[in-house]
Amino acid sequence: MIPQSSWITVLIVLPTLVPMLGAALTLLRGRNPAFQRPVTTGAIGIALAASCTMLYLTTKNGPYAVHVGGWGGRDGGTSPLGITLVVDRLSALMLVVSTTVLLCVVVYAIGQGIRDGTTEQPVSIFLPSYLILTAGVCNAFLAGDLFNLYVSFEVLLAASFVLLTLGASAERVRAGASYVLVSMVSSLIFLAGIAFAYATTGTLNLAEMAVRLDEVPDGTRNALYAVLLVAFGIKAAVFPLSTWLPDSYPTAPAPVTAVFAGLLTKVGVYAIIRAHSLLFPGGSMDTVLMIAGLLTMLVGIFGAIAQSDVKRLLSFTLVSHIGYMIFGVAVGSTASTSAAIYYVAHHILVQTTLFLVVGLMERQAGSASLRRLGGLIASPLLAVLFLIPALNLGGIPPFSGFIGKVALVEAGVADGSVLSWILIVGSVVTSLLTLYVMARIWTKGFWRARADAPEGNMASSTPSALVEEGTDVLVAEREDVGRMPATMVVPTAAMVAVGLALTVWAGPIFAYTDDAADAVLDRAEYITTVLPHDSTAADHLMPRGGGR
Amino acid sequence: MTVNLGLLIVAGALSASGVYLLMERSLIRMLFGLLLVGNGINLLIVTLASSPGNPPIRGRGSNGHTADADPLAQGMVLTAIVITMGIAAFVLALTYRLFVINRRAAEEPSSDVEPTSTEGLDDDLQDDPEDVKIATGSLKNFPDRDRSDDPNTGADTVAGDFFDDQGNPMTVEEFEAAHTGVIETDLMPEDAELLLHLSDDDDDLPSSHTESARSDLAKLSDGDEAPPSDSPDGKHEGGDR
Numbered sequence: 145m146i147p148q149s150s151w152i153t154v155l156i157v158l159p160t161l162v163p164m165l166g167a168a169l170t171l172l173r174g175r176n177p178a179f180q181r182p183v184t185t186g187a188i189g190i191a192l193a194a195s196c197t198m199l200y201l202t203t204k205n206g207p208y209a210v211h212v213g214g215w216g217g218r219d220g221g222t223s224p225l226g227i228t229l230v231v232d233r234l235s236a237l238m239l240v241v242s243t244t245v246l247l248c249v250v251v252y253a254i255g256q257g258i259r260d261g262t263t264e265q266p267v268s269i270f271l272p273s274y275l276i277l278t279a280g281v282c283n284a285f286l287a288g289d290l291f292n293l294y295v296s297f298e299v300l301l302a303a304s305f306v307l308l309t310l311g312a313s314a315e316r317v318r319a320g321a322s323y324v325l326v327s328m329v330s331s332l333i334f335l336a337g338i339a340f341a342y343a344t345t346g347t348l349n350l351a352e353m354a355v356r357l358d359e360v361p362d363g364t365r366n367a368l369y370a371v372l373l374v375a376f377g378i379k380a381a382v383f384p385l386s387t388w389l390p391d392s393y394p395t396a397p398a399p400v401t402a403v404f405a406g407l408l409t410k411v412g413v414y415a416i417i418r419a420h421s422l423l424f425p426g427g428s429m430d431t432v433l434m435i436a437g438l439l440t441m442l443v444g445i446f447g448a449i450a451q452s453d454v455k456r457l458l459s460f461t462l463v464s465h466i467g468y469m470i471f472g473v474a475v476g477s478t479a480s481t482s483a484a485i486y487y488v489a490h491h492i493l494v495q496t497t498l499f500l501v502v503g504l505m506e507r508q509a510g511s512a513s514l515r516r517l518g519g520l521i522a523s524p525l526l527a528v529l530f531l532i533p534a535l536n537l538g539g540i541p542p543f544s545g546f547i548g549k550v551a552l553v554e555a556g557v558a559d560g561s562v563l564s565w566i567l568i569v570g571s572v573v574t575s576l577l578t579l580y581v582m583a584r585i586w587t588k589g590f591w592r593a594r595a596d597a598p599e600g601n602m603a604s605s606t607p608s609a610l611v612e613e614g615t616d617v618l619v620a621e622r623e624d625v626g627r628m629p630a631t632m633v634v635p636t637a638a639m640v641a642v643g644l645a646l647t648v649w650a651g652p653i654f655a656y657t658d659d660a661a662d663a664v665l666d667r668a669e670y671i672t673t674v675l676p677h678d679s680t681a682a683d684h685l686m687p688r689g690g691g692r
Numbered sequence: 693m694t695v696n697l698g699l700l701i702v703a704g705a706l707s708a709s710g711v712y713l714l715m716e717r718s719l720i721r722m723l724f725g726l727l728l729v730g731n732g733i734n735l736l737i738v739t740l741a742s743s744p745g746n747p748p749i750r751g752r753g754s755n756g757h758t759a760d761a762d763p764l765a766q767g768m769v770l771t772a773i774v775i776t777m778g779i780a781a782f783v784l785a786l787t788y789r790l791f792v793i794n795r796r797a798a799e800e801p802s803s804d805v806e807p808t809s810t811e812g813l814d815d816d817l818q819d820d821p822e823d824v825k826i827a828t829g830s831l832k833n834f835p836d837r838d839r840s841d842d843p844n845t846g847a848d849t850v851a852g853d854f855f856d857d858q859g860n861p862m863t864v865e866e867f868e869a870a871h872t873g874v875i876e877t878d879l880m881p882e883d884a885e886l887l888l889h890l891s892d893d894d895d896d897l898p899s900s901h902t903e904s905a906r907s908d909l910a911k912l913s914d915g916d917e918a919p920p921s922d923s924p925d926g927k928h929e930g931g932d933r
Contacts, residue, residue, distance in 0.1 A: 291768055291771075295771060295775075298775045298779075302775075302778060302779065302782070305779075305782055306782075309786065309789075312789050314793045314797070317786060317789050317790050317793060318790070318817070318818050318820070319820070320786060321719055321783075321786055321787075321790060321817050322817060324779070324782065324783055324786065325714070325719075325722055325726070325783075328726050328779055329714065329726075329729075331775075332726070332729050332730060332733055335730075335733045335734075335737075335772055336733050336736065338737070338768070339733060339736045339737040339740050340740070342737065342740065342741060342764075342765065342768075343740035343741070348768075391820045391823065394822075450826055451822075451826070453822060456822055
């Protein structure tokens with residue numbers, strides 16, 4: 145263990161603190177977009193730089209922990225009493241991917257605002273809320289404490305409520321109301337889980353809980369795990385708890401939907417990975433998770449087939465592909481956890497890219513409905529931008545979606561149980577159906593002529609999703625149809641490129657996720673990092689629970 | 693440590709009433725439900741954390757208690773209360789906005805916003821229109837899938853497509869002219885074959901299916917009363933999907 149110098153302490157706090165400060169600054173100068181924009185991009189840029197540095201450091205030296213406040217502890221200074229922030233390989237990877245996505249999307253959103261000439265308009269709270277969302281997401285990945293996790297969930301949820309109901313049009317208020325209520329219910333379940341966990345173990349520090357939970361009777365442990373799983377499952381949109389997602393996401397502005405789709409559900413998945421490996425090893429819920437994963441995959445993709453609105457269709461594929469990650473987590477071996485981590489990174493990038501492209505399509509064609517779209521092939525750039533992530537999501541060989549799926553299937557084969565074979569079949573079927581759904585968007589949206597679309601003549605366009613409602617403009621009346629603003633295309637193209645990088649460097653990335661999965665499943669490193677002076681902690685560890 | 697059973701029962705009752713209120717459609721009631729459940733869980737945290745004791749302030753005692761209360765639990769509850777309060781404020785703003793929108797929709801029936809429930813309260817949560825569309829959708833609602841039902845089998849026949857955009861019947865020739873080069877992705881291969889064969893001017897049509905289509909067509913072009921399969925309001929509900 146290397147000594148933890150003070151600048152690392154600062155580094156871990158940066159991804160949360162800088163966006164928070166940026167939010168305060170941008171809120172103060174709310175009427176001045178020329179000030180807001182650089183501050184926002186700068187703040188997220190700093191968070192990205194800090195995350196990349198942490199990625200480098202954790203790869204080299206292993207995890208770091210910081211006890212913000214630094215109070216000694218209750219029992220003679222052994223256990224920390226501050227707010228624990230931990231960064232290990234898994235958190236570092238998640239941080240880098242999310243801040244990359246957040247940066248690209250904010251450039252896209254700013255580009256959209258500039259392009260649409262809404263210098264005053266785009267609701268001066270958009271960028272501050274976005275920064276708070278950033279802080280919440282980063283903090284959730286860093287939290288080393290169950291209550292801190294709860295608070296960061298609330299921070300990002302509060303920001304997401306504001307972002308989802310921007311402009312307060314009828315449609316968004318309707319969707320926002322159900323979203324707010326479902327999120328609050330999941331938070332309350334989480335809070336109840338925290339109450340039970342605190343009553344059971346007397347601590348909420350994840351590392352300390354991990355040590356103490358090993359001595360808790362199995363029934364209590366499972367009950368506790370089930371409560372937490374329900375809470376995280378709602379956030380991650382795992383099947384029986386996923387119906388809220390396709391109702392609420394598609395109504396938001398394109399960049400907002402993109403960020404939500406990429407990150408918010410993955411925070412839930414991350415929490416499930418942590419809980420599954422750190423707090424409750426031994427796989428007591430594996431069967432439940434596997435069945436939930438299978439149903440998530442299948443029900444999600446069947447939902448997608450029925451949709452005609454591209455944004456809703458993509459929301460359903462989002463739900464569907466959460467199933468893959470749950471599959472990886474549930475199998476519980478190093479290989480499967482590694483594949484799940486890789487898949488999370490891949491899916492954050494691809495799903496966000498797809499939503500950004502749909503934003504461009506909507507802008508171009510004035511509609512995101514497959515009954516009105518057509519002839520988008522006229523813009524080859526857009527076609528390429530759509531086709532690459534679409535094939536990627538469907539799992540066509542060279543792309544990262546394929547690599548992730550193959551890794552999951554291999555891990556499932558290695559597991560060899562009947563249930564995991566069923567899951568393998570389910571995941572292949574889901575993959576093919578995803579491809580079918582993507583081909584449907586392609587043939588209807590791009591390939592056929594606009595005149596052949598059943599409602600092709602009815603399309604109207606909303607110039608900016610951030611503007612007040614009731615500003616539909618007919619395509620014929622628009623000046624810039626067929627031209628796409630560079631400020632929106634460049635971030636989208638950058639996201640496509642990052643998605644491709646995941647393919648090109650799949651080898652090193654997989655080596656990294658293997659390490660991350662190892663560290664996550666073998667809890668000793670995490671626990672000794674958080675509790676360095678607690679010599680008894682490591683001895684109390686249950687034999688590792690990986691591999692069913 | 694002993695746990696106060698009475699307080700646990702109160703926490704349970706609060707949560708249960710809250711969940712009952714959450715089942716409502718009205719946003720205000722759901723907000724009250726959230727607040728009740730939130731308070732129930734806060735009470736649960738305090739109850740489960742430790743037995744009652746002195747206030748968590750150094751040097752302050754409460755009569756008869758020797759131990760200090762757990763300050764951490766109280767800190768957590770305080771945080772949770774603040775968060776719940778913030779969200780409650782947001783939900784109130786949202787409710788007001790929904791109230792305004794629903795009122796406006798009720799006053800101007802011509803506006804885009806369709807009031808889904810006329811007898812409901814103004815702050816009622818509404819169904820997702822896309823969900824409703826899919827749940828109630830049938831072939832007759834989908835302009836790209838307007839193949840009518842065969843009167844005998846209830847299956848789709850191509851005859852339903854022999855209408856132009858205004859709903860007037862077309863002849864086979866007009867239909868062919870309008871559809872040259874159109875690839876109909878949702879047609880089964882045999883149906884697509886059928887379309888090609890329809891204009892063949894002889895009797896060796898591939899199947900009886902086609903004949904019924906042709907007879908439907910013949911009736912249409914003769915200007916007779918429309919066969920039931922082509923009635924615009926789709927009498928054959930069994931064929932709807």
